[in-house]
Amino acid sequence: MRYYLGVVCLLFGAFLIYRAIDHRRRVLKARALAASDGPNGAADGESNIDPSLLRMRTAMLPFYAMYGAFASLLLVGGYFLSDLSEHLSLLDLFGLVVLAIAYSVFMVMRAAYSRLGLDLSRL
Helix, strand or coil, X not given: CCCHHHHHHHHHHHHHHHHHHHHHHHXXXXXXXXXXXXXXXXXXXXXXXXXXXXXXXXXXXXXXHHHHHXXXXXXXXXXXXXXXXXXXXXXXHHHHHHXXXXXXXXXXXXXXXXXXXXXXXXX
């Protein structure tokens, strides 16, 4: 059973990072299309959103990064300070850490590059 958890977590972490980069690319392309449409298309895609919600979205970004760092610290500390080495390999630990960090990257990209007000169906 060893190594299965690590491989699955590595694959899922890689998928999350791919989806985050793809989301960023699509939002930037949609913003460029909206800006090229002229004054009728919102260049930032967020003209009809309350400004306090926009500030709250960007204020959450450090918390996602802190989650990834804290979860990784707990995983590594828990692995070496307890008997988890009997049940998990170092590859499993590495996969879990990659998954925690990949989820943080995914959430940062989703929050920083919002698709609200953008038409992603034309891409």
